[in-house]
Amino acid sequence: MTTSVDIDPWAPLATPPESVLPASPVGVRILAAASRLFYAEGIRAVSxxxxxxxxxxxKVTFYRHFGTKDDLVVAYLRALAATERAAVEQSRTEHPDDPVGVLRLYADSLGDQSCRPGFRGCPFINAAAEYADPEHPVRAVVAEHREWLTRTAASLLVQAGSTDPEQAALELVLARDGAMVAGYAGAADAGAALRRLGLAVLSAHGVDSRA
Incomplete structure (x- = not known):
């Protein structure tokens, strides 16, 4: 059985893996509705x-599947994180000897996102802005995903021969964040700027971007 969370207007990649979706079709439907609303209007604004x-x-059905709204928000972010991770891992599997190519594909996907109708920036940055308490479960999911993002970039940079992969990874993630915010703010060329910045970071840290 194929389940689908309809988040195409803004999703970075595709349908989340079934492993992170609720077991029942009703739970998936609730998560799908929440995902659209949370991203379009903001988490706190949506009751x-x-x-x-x-x-x-x-209400009984809702709370049977999600004990609290925060549980639903955590499920929303975990589904997004799993989607992005699965796509990056697929790209690495398809291009095992081309780490620079994998980074390019990721940058291209972000550029494509920023051009889509309804784009509202990075859902993880948005969630962090709405939950000030760093100990909140929502912030824990955000932190975990960002740690994965930086760690994955560093791993690719090691493979690409970077002289300082950890610093380069940090700079790439910062460039990614800036492009997402700029795209939401209306910068039409945010994707192209991210690609240029990415190439500059690679060159500054000893990676031949022509590889």
Whole structure:
């Protein structure tokens, strides 16, 4: 059975892996409705009642699947994180000897996102801005995903022969963040700027970007 969370207007990549989706079709429907609303309007602005109405379920059904709204927010972010990780890992599998190519593909995907109707920037940055407490479970998911992002970039940079892969990874992630914010703010060339910045970072840290 194929389940789908309809997040195409803004999703970075594709449908989340089934392993991170609720087991029941009703749970998937709730998560799909929440995902659209959270991204389009902001997490704090969307009440549980709005999600319940959008998903077409009762309160009892909603709370049977998600004990609290925060549980739903965590599920939303985990689904996004798993989607991005799966796509990057697929790219690495398809291009095992081309780490620079994998980084280019990732930058291209971000550039494509920023041009889509309804783009509102990075959902993880948005979530962090709405949850000030660094100990909150939502912030823990954000931190985990960003750690993965930086660690994965560093791994690719090691493979590419960078002289300082950890610093280069940090700079690439910062460039990625800036492009996502700029794209949301209306910069039409955010994707192209990210590609140029990425190439500059690679060159500054000993990576031949022509490879």
């Amino acid at each position: 549980a009642d709005r999600v319940i109405a959008a998903a077409g379920v009762s």
